[in-house]
Amino acid sequence: MLWETVRLAARAIIRNKLRSFLTVLGVVIGVAAVIAMVTVGQGSSAQVSANVASLGTNVLVLRPGRQTMGPGPREDAAQFTLKDAEALSNLSVAAAVAPTTTTAATVVFGSANQSTQVTGSTSDYLAASNWQLAKGRNFSEAEERGGAPVCILGQTVRKSLFGAGDPVGQSIRVKSVSCTVIGLFAAKGAGSFGQDQDDIVLMPIRTVQKRIEGKDDVERITVSLKKSVTAERGTRDIQNLMRDRRRIGIGKDDDFSVTNMAEIASMLTSINSVLTGLLSSVAAVSLLVGGIGIMNIMLVSVTERTREIGIRLAVGATSVQVLTQFLVEAVVLSVLGGVIGIAVGLGLAFGASRFMAIPFAPEVWVIALAFCFSACIGVVFGFFPARRAAKLDPIDALRHQ
Amino acid sequence: MTPLIELRAVTRSYGKGEAEVRALDGVDLAIRAGEFVAIMGPSGSGKSTAMNIIGCLDRPSSGKFLFKGAELQALDNDQRALIRRNYLGFVFQGFNLLPRTTALENVELPLIYKGIPPARRLPVARSALAKVGLQGREGHDPAQLSGGQQQRVAIARALAGNPSVILADEPTGNLDSHRGHEIMQLLQALNRDEGITIVMVTHEEDIAAYANRLIVFTDGLITRDTGAKAAA
Numbered sequence: 001m002l003w004e005t006v007r008l009a010a011r012a013i014i015r016n017k018l019r020s021f022l023t024v025l026g027v028v029i030g031v032a033a034v035i036a037m038v039t040v041g042q043g044s045s046a047q048v049s050a051n052v053a054s055l056g057t058n059v060l061v062l063r064p065g066r067q068t069m070g071p072g073p074r075e076d077a078a079q080f081t082l083k084d085a086e087a088l089s090n091l092s093v094a095a096a097v098a099p100t101t102t103t104a105a106t107v108v109f110g111s112a113n114q115s116t117q118v119t120g121s122t123s124d125y126l127a128a129s130n131w132q133l134a135k136g137r138n139f140s141e142a143e144e145r146g147g148a149p150v151c152i153l154g155q156t157v158r159k160s161l162f163g164a165g166d167p168v169g170q171s172i173r174v175k176s177v178s179c180t181v182i183g184l185f186a187a188k189g190a191g192s193f194g195q196d197q198d199d200i201v202l203m204p205i206r207t208v209q210k211r212i213e214g215k216d217d218v219e220r221i222t223v224s225l226k227k228s229v230t231a232e233r234g235t236r237d238i239q240n241l242m243r244d245r246r247r248i249g250i251g252k253d254d255d256f257s258v259t260n261m262a263e264i265a266s267m268l269t270s271i272n273s274v275l276t277g278l279l280s281s282v283a284a285v286s287l288l289v290g291g292i293g294i295m296n297i298m299l300v301s302v303t304e305r306t307r308e309i310g311i312r313l314a315v316g317a318t319s320v321q322v323l324t325q326f327l328v329e330a331v332v333l334s335v336l337g338g339v340i341g342i343a344v345g346l347g348l349a350f351g352a353s354r355f356m357a358i359p360f361a362p363e364v365w366v367i368a369l370a371f372c373f374s375a376c377i378g379v380v381f382g383f384f385p386a387r388r389a390a391k392l393d394p395i396d397a398l399r400h401q
Numbered sequence: 402m403t404p405l406i407e408l409r410a411v412t413r414s415y416g417k418g419e420a421e422v423r424a425l426d427g428v429d430l431a432i433r434a435g436e437f438v439a440i441m442g443p444s445g446s447g448k449s450t451a452m453n454i455i456g457c458l459d460r461p462s463s464g465k466f467l468f469k470g471a472e473l474q475a476l477d478n479d480q481r482a483l484i485r486r487n488y489l490g491f492v493f494q495g496f497n498l499l500p501r502t503t504a505l506e507n508v509e510l511p512l513i514y515k516g517i518p519p520a521r522r523l524p525v526a527r528s529a530l531a532k533v534g535l536q537g538r539e540g541h542d543p544a545q546l547s548g549g550q551q552q553r554v555a556i557a558r559a560l561a562g563n564p565s566v567i568l569a570d571e572p573t574g575n576l577d578s579h580r581g582h583e584i585m586q587l588l589q590a591l592n593r594d595e596g597i598t599i600v601m602v603t604h605e606e607d608i609a610a611y612a613n614r615l616i617v618f619t620d621g622l623i624t625r626d627t628g629a630k631a632a633a
Contacts, residue, residue: 008513015501314491316511
């Protein structure tokens, strides 16, 4: 009998395609929104985890000035020097030490130009920041020490200057400095904040300091720790050394910060999950509104089909059978909306993942939950109109115009 | 012999107190199996109310309603639905077919509610359509059929449930006189050949003439009853 009722319901739905479509639209949008939010959220969490791996979990970043989070001016504190970096590289915990300074500059090749970040550092930069070379070579010691005009390009810069061509061996102009391209980085993709990490020109730090910036500042020092060393121990050793070098008295606060990249990553992950939760609950509210939409249309449908209900009662349908028919109709509609919504949501999530260059991570439990929830919506919001249909008096119903 | 349908001192009133309207004012009526009864009377005479009570769509306010000797006046809605399903067939003035539903599916409807599986109900529905002369039209929508054909589908739907009684409420009211007479000949044949009892409300003398017995209602009472002619 139930199968019979499902068939009756399906027939009633097919008989009025436009109304059925409008009825389920709310549920489609709600389910699609929830699925898309959760799937994109999961994907970006996965992306953050991948970024942590690309940074290397055992990387510490030193900056002058006290520890601050987010934007805002850092208090004045003495800049680092290349001597600090040298001292750090003598620590037993350090595997690679990369003193770094960045400046915005325009790079030119022929008639093509690009505004980019020029990063000055040492050959250790590749190891400390987890970069791979696609082509060419790293800086030599002589080039580093002498501040030679050489550079390694990121893929974004290469694309705008050389298109698909090979940049290695070519000469480009960085600000006013003519500079030979000796290497090309492999693509790294978007960073944790969505920035383009491949928009980079790497030069020896002395070259940047002397020929481009004209000052001896080292903005930050990236230290990658040896595998066996914990972040805590590395941080402690580095802090001790730097306090010593910067002559900070006992009981005084550090005037520099040591940031553990793994910590930042875990913070990003938790921000991410809070955002996902928030957006998903907004989407869930739209699902509720979709349910009310179903109830609305079902109530109209009961009024509109009063005569049909009268006919069914006259040929011997019991009130339970009429109730079941309308309830099943509501459930079939909302489940249909759920299924379409799941498909649309996954499609949106797939498109968004592609666009944001994050992994597409559909979760079976989310899909199952959305499906069950849409069926429940059908039962809850279908019951009231169905009961109204079942309570109709057959004589009045048959007389209804 | 127990009458198939029996009303004893049946009243039916609507409203309360001053505004009370008595549609039936103590009606006694017995209809035996196999009769073809025409009910006539002006609007508001109580004939439709009587039909609704006989059709188990309504309950008397007082008095007794017996069907096959069993008292039914106290049944609840669902119990009356079961009586309609198993013993009664309805034919209405406005045909009352489900729109955008094929003739065959319309005829199947009472069988679906009886819980008969598709394999068994399809031949029943087809043969009911064949009996009213509509073989070959099974897949047509009501909108694709003429008024006369729609009423034939409605009669087939009433027949499909294998009823003891067909209740026809002005079955020719929406048809031209030619189609009307065709429908009456069909009902007459069903009464004669299948032994189905027919109770019919009509306004037209020449339609009432197809029946074997004429009952006239006036102001909630039976004012004329030709009585059963010798059963054929």
